[in-house]
Amino acid sequence: MELLRVEALTLAFGGLRVAREISLALASGDRLALIGPNGAGKTTFVNLVTGQLAPDAGRIVLAGEDVTRMAVAARVRRGLVRTFQISRLFRDMSVRDNVLLAILQREGRTARAIRHAATDRTLVAEADAHLERLGLGEVAGDRVGAIAYGQQRLVEIAIAVALRPKVLLLDEPAAGVSRAEQPRIVAALAALPPDIAVLMIEHDMDLVLRLARRVVVLAAGALVFDGSPEAVVSDPGVRAAYLGSYGT
Amino acid sequence: MGLALGIATDALAYGMVLYIISIGLSVTMGLMRVINLAHGAFAMIGGYLASWGLQSLGLGYGTAILFAVAGAVLIALPLERFLYRRVYGTHDPLPQVLLTIGITFAIIGIANSLFGPTLKPIPLPEIFRGPVDLGFRTVPAHRLVVIAAGAAVALGLWLLVERTDFGIRLRAAVDDARMASALGIRTDVIYAAAFALSVALGALGGVLGAEILPIEPYYALRYMVTFLVVVSVGGAGSIGGALGAALLLGLVDVTAKYLAPEYGEFFFYLAVIAVVAAFPRGLLGRA
Amino acid sequence: MAATKMAPRSPIARDRLVTAGGLAAIAAAGAIGLVLFPNDLGFLTRVLATALLVLSLDLVTGYCGVATLGHAALFGGGAYASGMLAAHGGIQDPLVLLAAGLAGGLVTGLVSGLVILRATGLPQLVLSIAVVQLASALANKLSGWTGGSDGLSGISPGPLFGRFAFDLWGQTGYLLGVALLLVVFAALRALVLSPFGLLCRGIREDVIRVGALGARVRPALVAMYGISGAVAGLGGALSAVTTGVVGLDSLSFERSASALVMLVFGGAGSLGGALVGTVVFQVFEHAVSAANPFHWLTLVGLLLIAVVLFLPRGLQALPARLAGLVRRRAAPARGGA
Numbered sequence: 001m002e003l004l005r006v007e008a009l010t011l012a013f014g015g016l017r018v019a020r021e022i023s024l025a026l027a028s029g030d031r032l033a034l035i036g037p038n039g040a041g042k043t044t045f046v047n048l049v050t051g052q053l054a055p056d057a058g059r060i061v062l063a064g065e066d067v068t069r070m071a072v073a074a075r076v077r078r079g080l081v082r083t084f085q086i087s088r089l090f091r092d093m094s095v096r097d098n099v100l101l102a103i104l105q106r107e108g109r110t111a112r113a114i115r116h117a118a119t120d121r122t123l124v125a126e127a128d129a130h131l132e133r134l135g136l137g138e139v140a141g142d143r144v145g146a147i148a149y150g151q152q153r154l155v156e157i158a159i160a161v162a163l164r165p166k167v168l169l170l171d172e173p174a175a176g177v178s179r180a181e182q183p184r185i186v187a188a189l190a191a192l193p194p195d196i197a198v199l200m201i202e203h204d205m206d207l208v209l210r211l212a213r214r215v216v217v218l219a220a221g222a223l224v225f226d227g228s229p230e231a232v233v234s235d236p237g238v239r240a241a242y243l244g245s246y247g248t
Numbered sequence: 249m250g251l252a253l254g255i256a257t258d259a260l261a262y263g264m265v266l267y268i269i270s271i272g273l274s275v276t277m278g279l280m281r282v283i284n285l286a287h288g289a290f291a292m293i294g295g296y297l298a299s300w301g302l303q304s305l306g307l308g309y310g311t312a313i314l315f316a317v318a319g320a321v322l323i324a325l326p327l328e329r330f331l332y333r334r335v336y337g338t339h340d341p342l343p344q345v346l347l348t349i350g351i352t353f354a355i356i357g358i359a360n361s362l363f364g365p366t367l368k369p370i371p372l373p374e375i376f377r378g379p380v381d382l383g384f385r386t387v388p389a390h391r392l393v394v395i396a397a398g399a400a401v402a403l404g405l406w407l408l409v410e411r412t413d414f415g416i417r418l419r420a421a422v423d424d425a426r427m428a429s430a431l432g433i434r435t436d437v438i439y440a441a442a443f444a445l446s447v448a449l450g451a452l453g454g455v456l457g458a459e460i461l462p463i464e465p466y467y468a469l470r471y472m473v474t475f476l477v478v479v480s481v482g483g484a485g486s487i488g489g490a491l492g493a494a495l496l497l498g499l500v501d502v503t504a505k506y507l508a509p510e511y512g513e514f515f516f517y518l519a520v521i522a523v524v525a526a527f528p529r530g531l532l533g534r535a
Numbered sequence: 536m537a538a539t540k541m542a543p544r545s546p547i548a549r550d551r552l553v554t555a556g557g558l559a560a561i562a563a564a565g566a567i568g569l570v571l572f573p574n575d576l577g578f579l580t581r582v583l584a585t586a587l588l589v590l591s592l593d594l595v596t597g598y599c600g601v602a603t604l605g606h607a608a609l610f611g612g613g614a615y616a617s618g619m620l621a622a623h624g625g626i627q628d629p630l631v632l633l634a635a636g637l638a639g640g641l642v643t644g645l646v647s648g649l650v651i652l653r654a655t656g657l658p659q660l661v662l663s664i665a666v667v668q669l670a671s672a673l674a675n676k677l678s679g680w681t682g683g684s685d686g687l688s689g690i691s692p693g694p695l696f697g698r699f700a701f702d703l704w705g706q707t708g709y710l711l712g713v714a715l716l717l718v719v720f721a722a723l724r725a726l727v728l729s730p731f732g733l734l735c736r737g738i739r740e741d742v743i744r745v746g747a748l749g750a751r752v753r754p755a756l757v758a759m760y761g762i763s764g765a766v767a768g769l770g771g772a773l774s775a776v777t778t779g780v781v782g783l784d785s786l787s788f789e790r791s792a793s794a795l796v797m798l799v800f801g802g803a804g805s806l807g808g809a810l811v812g813t814v815v816f817q818v819f820e821h822a823v824s825a826a827n828p829f830h831w832l833t834l835v836g837l838l839l840i841a842v843v844l845f846l847p848r849g850l851q852a853l854p855a856r857l858a859g860l861v862r863r864r865a866a867p868a869r870g871g872a
Contacts, residue, residue, distance in 0.1 A: 050747070076749030088744040090737050101737055104730045105748045110755070113731035113762075116547045163748065283657065331840065341602050341660070343843050346799045349792060350839025357833030473604075473664050473788055480661040514672035517665040521650060524662050528654045 001028045002064075003197040004080070004167045009048055009058035011221075018044045019055065020222040026167060026197040033212035033229070034201045037242050041221040042201045043085065046169050050082050051075050063166055079166030083159075085175050085201075087152045091145035095136060095155055098144055099127040102162040130158045134188050150181030157188050168192065170200040174207060186210060205233075217241060253385050255499075255506050261391040263498025264398025265460050269453030269471075270478040271405065271490045272446030278485015279422050279442050281337040285348040287450055288468045288475055289355040294320045294451025295463035296359060299368040309373040313455050320451035321444045327351065328443040336439065337425075352468050360465040370458040394456050401449065405487050418442060422485055481523050483530020492531050496523075554724040557807055558717055564814070565713035569706070576705035578821060580777045583712035586813045587770030588790075589797050590723060590806060591640075594763040595648075596795070597803035598727055599756055600739030603651060604791050605663035606767065608670040611786025612643025613768025618687045618781035619680060627693035629701070629711070633772045640768015641761050643670075648760025652753060663791075670786050686782035690775055701777065708777030715773060716810075719766055723806055726762065735759055739804075800842055802849025811850050 004026040011019040018041045026032060036042055047053040049060060051072040060068045067075050090098050103123050104110050118124050131140050134154045139147050144155060153173065160168055174185045189211055192198060202208050208215060208229060215232045217225035219241035225232060232238055273287040294316040301312035331351065335344045376393050379386040409415040420428040421438045429435045454463070461471055482493030497516065504515035523531070568579045588610045595601045616639020617632045626632060647666045654662055674681045681687050694700040699707045726732050737745045738752055745752055775781045784790060801812015819838065824831040846852055 052743075072746045073749045073751055076747060082747060084744075084747075088741050088747070090740045090744065092740060093733075093736065097733060101730075101733050102748050104733065105750050110730045110734040110750060111758075113726050113729045115725070116550065116728050117730045117733045118546050159748070277657070283660070331844075334844070341656075342596070342795075342799045342803055343847055345602070345604075346796060346839050347843040349796055350836045350843065353836030353839065354833045355836070357830055357836060360832065361829045469789070473668070477661050477664065480657050484657060511676055512672040513668050514676065517668045517672065520665040521662060521669070524658045524665070525650075525653055528658050530658070 002026070003028055003030075003062070004049075004199075005059075005061040006049060007059040007061070009045070009055050009060070011044065011048060011053060011055050018221045019048060019058075020220075021058070022218070022221075022223050024216065024223065024226075026199060028195050028197060030197045030199075031211060031213045032197075032199045033208040033215045034199055034218060035203070035205075035208060035215060035232075036218035040218040040241075042218055043171060044221075045218065046082060046171050046199075046201065049169060050080060076163065079164070080169075081160050081163045081165035081167070082169040083156045083171055083173060085171040087149075087156050089144045089152060089155055089159075091143070093144060094141050095131060095144055095147065095151075096124075096127055096140040098155055099130055099158050099162050100124060102159045103127055106163050127162065130162050133191070134158050135184060148181070150177045150184065153177055153181075153185055154188055157185075161192065165196055167197045167199070170198065170202075172201050172203065174202070174204060182207075250385070251506070255503055257385075257387045257391055257395075258506075259499040259502035260495070261394045262460055262502050263495035264395050265453055265457030266474065266478050266498055267398050267453075267491050267494035268401050268456065269450050270475045270482075270494055271401065271487065272449035272453075273475050274479040274482060274484055274486065274490045275442055276446045277479055279418070280332070280439055282332060282335055283341050283344045283348065283476075284332070285345060285472050285476065286351040286355065286468070287446070288470075288472045289352045290320050290324055290447045291450040291454030291457075291471075291475075292359065292463060292465075292467040293323060293355065294454035295370065295458050295467070296363055296368060297451070298455040298458075299370050299463060300363075302371055303369075309376075312370075313452065316455050317448045317451045320454075321447050324447040325440065325444060328440055332443065333436075333439070352472065356465050356468050359468075363465070365465055368463045370455060370463065372459075390459055394460075397452075397456055401452075402487065402491055409487065414438075414441070477520055481520060481527075481530060483527075483532050486530060486532040489530050489532030493523075496531075550724075550728050554721065557720055557724065557810075560807075561713070561717055561720060561810070565710075565716075568713075569709065573704070576709040577778075580705055580709045580712050581774065582814060582817045583709070583716055584770045584774040584777070585794070585797070585817060586716060586810055587719060587773065588767050588794050589801075589809045589813045590719060591763045591767035591770065592794050592798050593803060593806060593809040594723070594726075594735075594759055594766070595756075596798060597805065597809065598732065598735045598739060599759050601651065601756065602660050602795075603663035604660055604788065604795060605647065605651070605665070605667035606763075606794055607786050607788070607790035608647050608667040609640050609644045609764040609767035610771040610774075610790065610794075611667075611670060611674065611781075612764065612771065613637065613640035614771030614775045614781045614785045615639065615674065615681060615687065616768065617772035618690050618775040621692065621775070622682075622687055622689040623680070627691065629692040629695050629776050632690075632692060632776050633715070633769060636768045636770075636772020636775065637765045638768070640764040640766070640771060642764070643768065644764015645757060645761045647764075648757045652756050652760070664788060667786060667788055667791050671783055671788075674783055674786060682781070684783055686780045688780050690779045690781070692776050692779075705777065708773075712773055712777065715769060719769065720806060720810075723766070727806065731755070731758075736804075796839060800839065800849060802851030805849075805851045808849050808851030815850060 002025055006022060006024045008021040008023055009019050010021050022045060034042055048055050051070060059066060062075065062078055062080050100117060103126055104117065128140060131137050136151060136154055139151060144152060173189060174182055177185055186207065212229055215227065215229050216223055217232065217238050224241050225235050225238045269291050273284060276282060276284055297319040298312045298316035301307040301315045307315055331347060335347055338344060372390055376389045378389055380389045380392060409418060417433050417438055420433055421435050425435050478490060478493045478497060481497065482489030497519065500519045501516045504511060572579060591609060592606045596603060613636035617636035620626045620635045621632055650666055651659055651662045675683050692701055695707055695711060701707050734750055734755055738755060742752055771785060797812045797816045798809050800816050802808025820835055823834050
């Protein structure tokens with residue numbers, strides 16, 4: 001089942017074209033890696049799809065519904081969820097409250113203002129279960145600002161999963177994580193719900209080969225390759241893009 | 249017609265006073281990202297020093313201005329070094345607000361105990377006192393001096409920022425402080441120099457504007473908001489924006505006080521809300 | 536070594552304990568005031584009204600991260616609503632007058648929230664100043680209704696519950712204020728610990744993150760402004776009912792600025808910090824200005840500077856700070872033994 005379709009998405013900042021008619025479709029169960037040289041427009045693409053940026057032209061269709069003109073939060077409520085390249089977490093809250101807030105928001109309960117946020121035990125138990133699964137049970141009560149950076153990246157993933165996405169956009173989920181912590185991130189990503197569609201920006205080809213079943217390459221704002229991870233390394237267009245002879 | 253011209257000269261003079269005082273605040277707020285509610289207190293210090301120099305030390309008007317500007321800078325620099333530097337660019341504005349209100353209170357208290365609660369006159373030299381005949385109308389000479397001084401400050405700042413080595417460093421630090429210091433620009437020196445410049449302009453405005461904004465201990469509190477509003481409406485860090493904002497708000501305020509004095513500051517703040525709603529980043533603010 | 540941790544309490548039970556402790560502390564402080572300072576009940580009632588204003592400010596500034604120097608508009612909105620109902624409507628029931636203040640504050644809060652939340656950062660701060668100055672100029676202009684710069688008088692509330700008159704000693708007013716503070720504190724504790732309160736704390740920390748959770752930020756902030764207005768309005772009404780007058784100072788920039796000062800002084804983002812900040816600051820100001828009218832403002836200024844330098848998170852961080860110092864002192868001694 002198709003969950004996300006992007007049609008001819010285009011954006012220019014002044015004269016600089018940062019997205020050139022990008023078209024892409026994601027179906028349930030897809031694991032797609034988006035790669036490309038620095039400045040190719042990868043994060044711009046994610047910001048366009050999530051609604052942080054508005055495109056000059058093109059369409060974004062989420063599970064059959066046109067969301068092109070919709071606000072960020074409205075898209076999230078319809079199942080389009082992202083993570084951030086540099087962790088954006090509520091650092092003064094506990095790890096558990098970070099995930100609990102996501103669950104409360106998903107359940108539409110954040111307008112309730114009288115009873116304690118932890119009143120509904122099934123929701124608290126769900127938050128704890130998400131954390132357990134990622135090996136964060138020990139630090140559930142700690143302030144996010146006080147836990148290790150690799151753990152913070154895992155909290156980011158826990159929040160995303162707790163929002164029950166249909167489509168999940170991961171912006172460099174392992175950025176800044178040490179080699180020693182990387183296996184936990186990889187395991188967390190491998191254990192994402194199988195039926196959701198995942199698009200992941202990643203530089204590390206090792207990770208891409210392990211997690212993605214399809215790779216698209218972005219260069220100078222345009223899509224130059226869409227195919228299997230095995231084919232991408234030998235594709236002449238991709239080589240040209242990374243060596244800098246493409247585009248401009 | 250006569251009324252309109254009267255309003256126009258008064259508005260222009262008032263706007264220029266607002267500009268001379270506020271532009272320094274705009275520079276520090278744009279550069280060091282600090283909400284300095286004590287800026288009016290530095291203008292007030294300038295006024296007190298000038299008054300003291302003229303009345304007790306027997307200085308001439310020009311020397312008294314130099315004395316006031318230098319004195320205010322000397323008082324302010326240790327405050328910059330030991331207090332302001334701790335709150336530059338903090339993500340949370342509340343410590344800045346608390347610190348600078350604290351400094352303002354302390355300066356008001358000290359001014360009150362040293363000089364008393366009364367208004368301090370800054371007598372003008374003979375040539376600035378009389379009316380000047382412009383052909384179509386006579387206006388007080390002092391107003392013309394203030395207007396000329398405002399124009400000179402605007403021009404001087406423009407030359408400083410656009411044409412000098414210091415200006416290049418200043419702009420680099422405003423654009424990206426980390427990058428600037430990576431390029432070997434000593435941002436702490438730039439900051440101290442910009443702060444000194446800011447206080448100097450504030451003190452100059454305090455002295456020149458004393459006819460319009462009279463010097464008394466609560467000066468620092470009374471006009472604190474006005475200067476902040478000018479900076480915000482113009483866009484922090486923008487020389488042209490501050491000039492536009494000062495002249496616009498000066499015009500609104502003077503016109504309203506001529507035509508509808510019973511409304512007080514109503515129209516002034518209505519204009520503020522309208523401009524901020526229309527230009528949330530300031531008239532010429534950077535995105 | 537590892538098993539010495541205390542059995543973890545549920546977060547709800549722990550938070551309830553804190554609320555109960557806070558209520559007990561307010562009640563105890565209230566009793567101390569009544570017994571030890573029977574001649575200063577008028578001043579203490581003013582402190583209570585201000586405490587409601589600072590709590591209200593804490594909701595938007597401490598919990599939502601909206602910096603404002605115009606919060607007295609909400610206090611004044613409540614004070615004038617209550618005062619005008621009494622002076623022009625002839626209403627005498629103090630509870631009705633308090634309800635009017637709550638409603639007046641709620642409306643002022645929603646309106647000023649809609650204006651102030653149009654911008655962020657410095658322009659937001661300036662909008663907040665503009666709102667309170669505008670309200671003040673308006674109250675001055677509409678002197679037929681508000682009494683203008685002479686103040687609104689002719690507020691003569693009847694006895695509370697038909698039994699307790701507002702006498703010269705101010706006991707009734709003081710006790711009413713303490714009771715009001717207890718109720719408001721309990722309600723606000725529930726509010727900040729609720730899902731809505733959690734959302735607001737999220738907004739303060741990272742607006743973009745909250746949007747990426749699917750939450751609507753502006754409606755939440757405007758709602759919080761309304762609640763905050765209701766609390767500030769209650770404070771204004773308490774002031775109107777107990778003093779019998781409403782002046783332009785009730786919606787001045789100076790009152791707004793001093794409320795922010797007290798909040799940051801005590802510690803923004805903590806209801807207890809807001810209360811401690813209000814009480815300590817006002818008592819300090821009261822005592823210093825009585826003892827030394829020449830230097831009190833200087834001393835208040837130096838106190839604020841000292842807080843920024845040594846207690847950047849306000850007085851509420853003082854116990855933890857002291858404990859840290861003691862521990863650091865103790866550590867080398869233990870190491871040497």
